[in-house]
Amino acid sequence: MAKVIGIDLGTTMSAMAYVNEHGQAEIIKNAEGQNITPSVVRFGKNDQVAVGRTAKNAAVAQPKNVVQFIKSRMSDPDYLTPPDDSGTTHRPEEISALILKNLKQDAEKALGEVVTKAVITVPAYFGDLERQRTKQAGGIAGFEVLDIIDEPTAAAIAYGIKQTQENMTILVYDLGGGTFDVTVLRVVGGGELKVLATEGNKSLGGTYFDEAICNFFAEQFRSTHQADPLENLRTYQDFRNKAEVAKVDLSKDVEIYINLTAEGKVLDIELTREQVENLITSDIDQTQVLTEKVLEAAALKWGNVDKVLLVGGSTRIPLVQKMVKALTGKEPETGINPDEVVAMGAAIYAAGLGGITLRGAGGKAIAAPKVRNVTAHSLGIIAKNDAEEDINFKLIQKNSEIPAEGEGIFTTFEDNQTEARIQIVQGEDENPEYCTKVGDAGVLTGIPPKSKGTAKIQVRLGYDKSGMVRLHAKELESGVELVANIENHALLSGEEMRKVTAKVQGLRVT
Incomplete structure (x- = not known):
C-alpha cells in the first residue's frame, strides 16, 4: 500500500513521519540523516x-536571499x-x-x-x-492533502496510541518556535479524541525569545561601544543566531560566555x-x-486532568x-521527543485515513484515530446595532464542536431597503x-420594501470538518x-494556484 505521511510544518523546524510495516509511527529522516x-x-x-540547514547557515552571509519564520506570516x-x-x-x-x-x-x-x-x-x-493557505501550499508542493489537523491534537494522538488508547483527559501545552497552543482533549477509547477547548497565541514562541535575547545583546553592545550593531542586516542575523544558541545552551547550563x-x-x-528567564x-x-x-473553557478542574503533555522545542526551557x-500540580509527560511527537501523531492520523493498519503494543491491530474538533475562533456576520454601528454578531461560538451551525434573525436598517450584503468575519x-x-x-436581493426594522431575515452559518464555511440567508x-460557499478573498485563485505551482515545480530544491 502506498505510503502516506504526516508533516509537522513548523515555524522554525519541520518534521515528517509515516507508519511502517509494523504498524508503528516512525520519523522519516531528511537527506542529511536528521x-x-x-x-x-x-x-x-x-x-x-x-x-534546511544550508539555507539557515547562509542567513548571515546572504540575509536578503534567506526567508525564515514564514509560518508567522500566513495570517x-x-x-x-x-x-x-x-x-x-x-x-x-x-x-x-x-x-514541503x-x-x-x-x-x-x-x-x-x-x-x-x-x-x-x-x-x-x-x-x-492560515489553514486554507497551508492546504494550498501542500497542493503546490505536489501533495494531495488528506486533512489539516491541529498540532496539539496530533500530539495527543501519538500519546494516546502509545498509551494503548486508555480513557484519559490530556492537556497539551504546545510552545513551539513561533506559536503557542494549549488544548484540552479527552481520549475516549476506540481511537476517538474529543477536543474540549483550545486557546493560543499565533505570535509567541522560541523565535520571540531569540529576539529578546538578541536585543539584550545589542543593548550591551551599544552601552559599551556607543554603536548600534543591529543597523547592519548581517550583524543582526549573527546576533540572532547567537541568541538562539544561547537559549538552547542555557536550558542545560546556568551560565555561558558569548x-x-x-x-x-x-x-x-x-x-x-x-x-x-x-x-x-x-x-x-x-x-x-x-x-x-x-x-475554564473546558469546565474542568486540575484534578480532572490525567496527563499533561509538553510539545514543541521551547518546552525544553x-x-x-x-x-x-507548579500550575498543574502534575509532572509533565516527556516520553516522546517534543520535536517529533506532532509529526508522529499526524502520521498515525494519515495512516488511518489511508487505510493502513495501525498496531499497538505486542503487534495487536488497533482502531484508526477519529478526531472530534472544535472551532478555535467564533464565526459571525457584520450587522448593525441599535446605534447603527457595525458589529461582529457571532453565530458560531468559539470552542463549538465541528461541524457547527448557528443562526440568527436580522432586519433592515433603512426604509425601503431591498437588498443586504452579508460579510463573514x-x-x-x-x-x-x-x-x-x-x-x-454576496447580496441578498428582492427584500420587500418596508419601514426599516420590519423585515425578518434568517441567517444560518455552517462550518464543516474540512473548514468550508457555508451561509444560507432567507427573508x-x-x-x-x-446560498453561498465562502472562499476567503485572500486565498490564491485557481489561475494563481496554477502559476505558483508551475513556478515552484520549476525550481530546483536541495
Missing part, C-alpha cells in the same frame, strides 16, 4: 533553492517577502510550498517510493485563512539562565494565563517546565475591524434566499 529540518529557504542563482493576506538580490518577492504559500517540496523529496528518497498523500499540521489557534563582534568592535559577555518571563506568564483560561508543573471582538474577514457571501415573508 530527524528535523529547519524551515528556512534560500534563493540562489539559476533557479536553485536551498531548504497576513497581503504579505510579500522583502525583495531578494534579484528583486523578486514571494508569497507565504510559495515559501511554505518550497519547504523539500520534505517530499527527502521522504521519497528515504522510503524508496513516490509519496503523494499527506496530513499537515497547524497550530490549533490558526484561523480559516563573543559579539560588530563594526570592527568586540564584546565578550557572561550570560546567565536567570538573565534570560527575566527576558522571557512575561511571555511564559502569558502562556500560563491562556492555560488557565482553556481549563527549564522555566517553562517549572511553571507548568472570524474573531472574538465586537468590532469587526479587530476581526479577520473570512469572505463575502421570511417573501422567501427570497441567498
Whole structure:
C-alpha cells in the first residue's frame, strides 16, 4: 500500500513521519540523516533553492536571499517577502510550498517510493485563512492533502496510541518556535479524541525569545561601544543566531560566555539562565494565563486532568517546565521527543485515513484515530446595532464542536431597503475591524420594501470538518434566499494556484 505521511510544518523546524510495516509511527529522516529540518529557504542563482540547514547557515552571509519564520506570516493576506538580490518577492504559500517540496523529496528518497498523500499540521489557534493557505501550499508542493489537523491534537494522538488508547483527559501545552497552543482533549477509547477547548497565541514562541535575547545583546553592545550593531542586516542575523544558541545552551547550563563582534568592535559577555528567564518571563506568564483560561473553557478542574503533555522545542526551557508543573500540580509527560511527537501523531492520523493498519503494543491491530474538533475562533456576520454601528454578531461560538451551525434573525436598517450584503468575519471582538474577514457571501436581493426594522431575515452559518464555511440567508415573508460557499478573498485563485505551482515545480530544491 502506498505510503502516506504526516508533516509537522513548523515555524522554525519541520518534521515528517509515516507508519511502517509494523504498524508503528516512525520519523522519516531528511537527506542529511536528521530527524528535523529547519524551515528556512534560500534563493540562489539559476533557479536553485536551498531548504534546511544550508539555507539557515547562509542567513548571515546572504540575509536578503534567506526567508525564515514564514509560518508567522500566513495570517497576513497581503504579505510579500522583502525583495531578494534579484528583486523578486514571494508569497507565504510559495515559501511554505518550497519547504514541503523539500520534505517530499527527502521522504521519497528515504522510503524508496513516490509519496503523494499527506496530513499537515497547524497550530490549533490558526484561523480559516492560515489553514486554507497551508492546504494550498501542500497542493503546490505536489501533495494531495488528506486533512489539516491541529498540532496539539496530533500530539495527543501519538500519546494516546502509545498509551494503548486508555480513557484519559490530556492537556497539551504546545510552545513551539513561533506559536503557542494549549488544548484540552479527552481520549475516549476506540481511537476517538474529543477536543474540549483550545486557546493560543499565533505570535509567541522560541523565535520571540531569540529576539529578546538578541536585543539584550545589542543593548550591551551599544552601552559599551556607543554603536548600534543591529543597523547592519548581517550583524543582526549573527546576533540572532547567537541568541538562539544561547537559549538552547542555557536550558542545560546556568551560565555561558558569548563573543559579539560588530563594526570592527568586540564584546565578550557572561550570560546567565536567570538573565534570560527575566527576558522571557512575561511571555511564559502569558502562556500560563491562556492555560488557565482553556481549563475554564473546558469546565474542568486540575484534578480532572490525567496527563499533561509538553510539545514543541521551547518546552525544553527549564522555566517553562517549572511553571507548568507548579500550575498543574502534575509532572509533565516527556516520553516522546517534543520535536517529533506532532509529526508522529499526524502520521498515525494519515495512516488511518489511508487505510493502513495501525498496531499497538505486542503487534495487536488497533482502531484508526477519529478526531472530534472544535472551532478555535467564533464565526459571525457584520450587522448593525441599535446605534447603527457595525458589529461582529457571532453565530458560531468559539470552542463549538465541528461541524457547527448557528443562526440568527436580522432586519433592515433603512426604509425601503431591498437588498443586504452579508460579510463573514472570524474573531472574538465586537468590532469587526479587530476581526479577520473570512469572505463575502454576496447580496441578498428582492427584500420587500418596508419601514426599516420590519423585515425578518434568517441567517444560518455552517462550518464543516474540512473548514468550508457555508451561509444560507432567507427573508421570511417573501422567501427570497441567498446560498453561498465562502472562499476567503485572500486565498490564491485557481489561475494563481496554477502559476505558483508551475513556478515552484520549476525550481530546483536541495
